[in-house]
Amino acid sequence: MREEGLPLRGTPVRPLPHRNRVWTSGRACAEPGCITRISIYNRSQYCWVHEPLHYYVARGRKKAPQAA
Numbered sequence: 001m002r003e004e005g006l007p008l009r010g011t012p013v014r015p016l017p018h019r020n021r022v023w024t025s026g027r028a029c030a031e032p033g034c035i036t037r038i039s040i041y042n043r044s045q046y047c048w049v050h051e052p053l054h055y056y057v058a059r060g061r062k063k064a065p066q067a068a
């Protein structure tokens with residue numbers, strides 16, 4: 001098959017894509033004023049402090065410290 005005359009011939013040759021998607025290192029938390037760096041393995045744009053989703057383990061109610 002000849003492909004002459006095609007205005008576009010697919011994607012140009014690119015270097016090999018990254019094997020592992022490594023998130024840009026040195027990202028800062030998206031929270032204004034927060035300078036916490038986010039791990040490259042953390043997909044969130046927030047640091048663990050400002051991450052909207054918190055998966056905390058519910059361990060029952062914390063008992064208020066009783067004055068003993």
Ligand SMILES: [Zn+2]
Nearest residue numbers: 029034047050
């Ligand atoms: Zn933060």
